[in-house]
Amino acid sequence: MNSTWxxxxxxxxxxxxxxxxxxxxxxxIFSFNESKLVTVWGxxxxxxxxxxxxxxxxxxxxxxxxxVGVISATVATxxxxxxxxxxxxxxxxxxxVLFSGMVFAPLVMPEVITGLSLLLLFVAVGLDRGFFTVxxxxxxxxxxFVAVVVQSRLVSFDRSLEEAAMDLGAPPVKTFFQITxxxxxxxxxxxxxxxxxxxxxxxxxxxxxxxxxATTLPMKIYSQVRLGVTPEINAACTILIAVVAxxxxxxxxxxxxxxxxxxxxxxxxxRG
Amino acid sequence: MADxxxxxxxxxxxxxxxxxxxxxxxxxxxxxxxxxxxxxFFLVPFIIVFKISLSQTAISMPPYTxxxxxxxxxxxxxxxxxxxxFDNYTWLTQDALYFNAYVTSxxxxxxSTILTLIVGYPIAYxxxxxxxxxxxxxxxxxxLPFWTSFLIRVYAxxxxxxxxxxxxxxxxxxxxxxxxxxxxxxxxAIFIGIVxxxxxxxxxxxxxxxxxxDYSLVEAAEDLGCPPIGAFWKITFPLSLPGVVAGxxxxxxxxxxxxxxxxxxxxxxxxxxxxxLWNEFFSNRDWPVSSAVAxxxxxxxxxxxxxxxxxxxxxxxxxx
Numbered sequence: 001m002n003s004t005w006x007x008x009x010x011x012x013x014x015x016x017x018x019x020x021x022x023x024x025x026x027x028x029i030f031s032f033n034e035s036k037l038v039t040v041w042g043x044x045x046x047x048x049x050x051x052x053x054x055x056x057x058x059x060x061x062x063x064x065x066x067x068v069g070v071i072s073a074t075v076a077t078x079x080x081x082x083x084x085x086x087x088x089x090x091x092x093x094x095x096x097v098l099f100s101g102m103v104f105a106p107l108v109m110p111e112v113i114t115g116l117s118l119l120l121l122f123v124a125v126g127l128d129r130g131f132f133t134v135x136x137x138x139x140x141x142x143x144x145f146v147a148v149v150v151q152s153r154l155v156s157f158d159r160s161l162e163e164a165a166m167d168l169g170a171p172p173v174k175t176f177f178q179i180t181x182x183x184x185x186x187x188x189x190x191x192x193x194x195x196x197x198x199x200x201x202x203x204x205x206x207x208x209x210x211x212x213x214a215t216t217l218p219m220k221i222y223s224q225v226r227l228g229v230t231p232e233i234n235a236a237c238t239i240l241i242a243v244v245a246x247x248x249x250x251x252x253x254x255x256x257x258x259x260x261x262x263x264x265x266x267x268x269x270x271r272g
Numbered sequence: 273m274a275d276x277x278x279x280x281x282x283x284x285x286x287x288x289x290x291x292x293x294x295x296x297x298x299x300x301x302x303x304x305x306x307x308x309x310x311x312x313f314f315l316v317p318f319i320i321v322f323k324i325s326l327s328q329t330a331i332s333m334p335p336y337t338x339x340x341x342x343x344x345x346x347x348x349x350x351x352x353x354x355x356x357x358f359d360n361y362t363w364l365t366q367d368a369l370y371f372n373a374y375v376t377s378x379x380x381x382x383x384s385t386i387l388t389l390i391v392g393y394p395i396a397y398x399x400x401x402x403x404x405x406x407x408x409x410x411x412x413x414x415x416l417p418f419w420t421s422f423l424i425r426v427y428a429x430x431x432x433x434x435x436x437x438x439x440x441x442x443x444x445x446x447x448x449x450x451x452x453x454x455x456x457x458x459x460x461a462i463f464i465g466i467v468x469x470x471x472x473x474x475x476x477x478x479x480x481x482x483x484x485x486d487y488s489l490v491e492a493a494e495d496l497g498c499p500p501i502g503a504f505w506k507i508t509f510p511l512s513l514p515g516v517v518a519g520x521x522x523x524x525x526x527x528x529x530x531x532x533x534x535x536x537x538x539x540x541x542x543x544x545x546x547x548x549l550w551n552e553f554f555s556n557r558d559w560p561v562s563s564a565v566a567x568x569x570x571x572x573x574x575x576x577x578x579x580x581x582x583x584x585x586x587x588x589x590x591x592x
Contacts, residue, residue, distance in 0.1 A: 006401075008394075008398075009394075009397065009398035009401050009402070010398065012394030012395055012397070012398045013395060013398040013399060013402070013410065016391070016392075016394065016395035016398070016471075016475075017395075017413060019391070019468070019471075020413075020414070020417050020468075020471060020472075021417065023425065023428035023429055023432060023468070024417065024420060024424075024425065024428060026428065026431065026432065026438060027424065027427070027428040027431065030431065079305065079306045079309055080306075082302050082303075082305055082306045083306035083310075085302050086302055086303045086306060086307070089302075090299070090302075090303060093303060095307070098315075099303075099306075099307055099310070100581070100584075100585060101581055102310040102311070102314050102315060103306075103310070104580065104581045104584045104585075105314075105577055105581065106314060107522075107580075108521065108522065108525040108526055108576075108577060108580055109525075109526075109529075109577075110525070110526055110528065110529020110530070110531075110546055110569065110573070111526075111529070111531065111546075112529050112531050112546045112549045112550060112566070112569075113321075113529060113549075113566045113569060113570060116321060116549065116553065116562060116563065116566050117317030117318050117320065117321045117566070118313065118317050120317060120320045120321055120324055120559070120563065121312075121313070121316060121317040121320055124320050136313065137313075139309075139313075140309070140310075140313040140314060143306070143309070143310075147306075172298055173298055193419075197419050197421075200421065201421040201422050201423060203422075203423050203532060204531050204532065204550075207554075208553075218421065218423050221423060221424075221427070222423060222532075225423075225427055225430070225536060233427070237421070237424040237427065237428075240420070240421055240424065241420045241421075241424065244419045244420060244421075245416075245419075245420075248416065248419055252412065
């Protein structure tokens, strides 16, 4: 296999990753720029981070975004996991085609349509737009991503484990919490993280469904970007990237540890 | 949904009646909760969008006259049918702006999908042929940018592409160009933005179908005298087609309705339907017309979305 990893393949990977990462790296570098001009290097400085923390509007928006993200990701994970179980375990019930359609369609649905339709729903039922409606909207579109992530883990799950537990007299709910849940937990955690970052990122759906007093960080960034590129936004973006990167790294380390632990357990079990 | 619990495993025959009842109750809840949620927050909103697209603009809050209101009872509901008007749809066909916006969006999405495929295929191929030990790392590196904000990644390109931006500075300092290139606020910038933002969506399905491929087929073809490029087109590419289709749909469908990229990189001149809908809604406050725009956009996308669902369902069956 190694011999087939030709120069062409290595070049395409290096160029591809350069394309993927260079813009983000440049953005991070220029957040430490002394000069107010974003594209001219004027020396190293952290002053934009300092001014960022004195920008009350941005700090408020960050707080709103964090709360929306945590609440919506948590509810979406529960709903998405249930949807994934439904998709993999119940192969025939009335309306299954509609159900799988409603799970998969939001993955590719243009955000403007999702945003507009949810807003019109909230207006129709008389809900005031604000924190609560943004959260509901985020739950709805992120739960489908959670469902897909969890479903891919459930498909490869060995069901005989569950059957064994139930044959030994464990009630279904207990079986789920003691057998199924620990096995699919990594997928549920990555589903939660995916939902959280999607909620953190979302501009379009939040713009439609949010109201006064519930401006999210992407909405704030967007309105400032329209006025021009400033190092302060670069700093805000860098912090967001750092938060997500740290989360992803911690999750992957935890995942790896669990994997190693599992291998050790299996080896111990084989030795008897 | 009465016969939800139809999938009782054989082992349950031996369990007691209360346990079975408990199981069927849990089964029902597992299905009903996400089902109702999606019905109420995904399907019902579309019906409302459709309904409002048939109503008239009014200067009030909400800015439209209600139609098909159940508050007048059934007879009022049917009377409402006569008041339905398709003015918003006629309006869309009369004003060339909307038609152009739909066509432009479809063309831009199609070109960017092909560009993303051209950029993404070598990356996915290189990853699939990489030593197995570093493949998870490469995969992680493709997924990682997906975790950083879409808005931020689009924003990063403004600093690179603008006339006094980093790309022009670099090209001018290398004496490749003497005048700054105008890229920002053109269609080129939109293409770059879409290719960049959606690249992971293309690479991941391509990678998963290329990784499963049996490369001894390519080797056999080459042993029999087929040139490498011929072997690629005759064997590798056809075998990776499911990945190509999935990747293209994942890029094409959202790109048609894209708002952030044409708005930030394309400037005010570019016509894309997502942006048109946004402007109708936020600038003109014309809810019925923006609903009609959404309904037609949805109709335009129905066929690709159905293809996507089928591909997903098939992938799900194969994974079983």
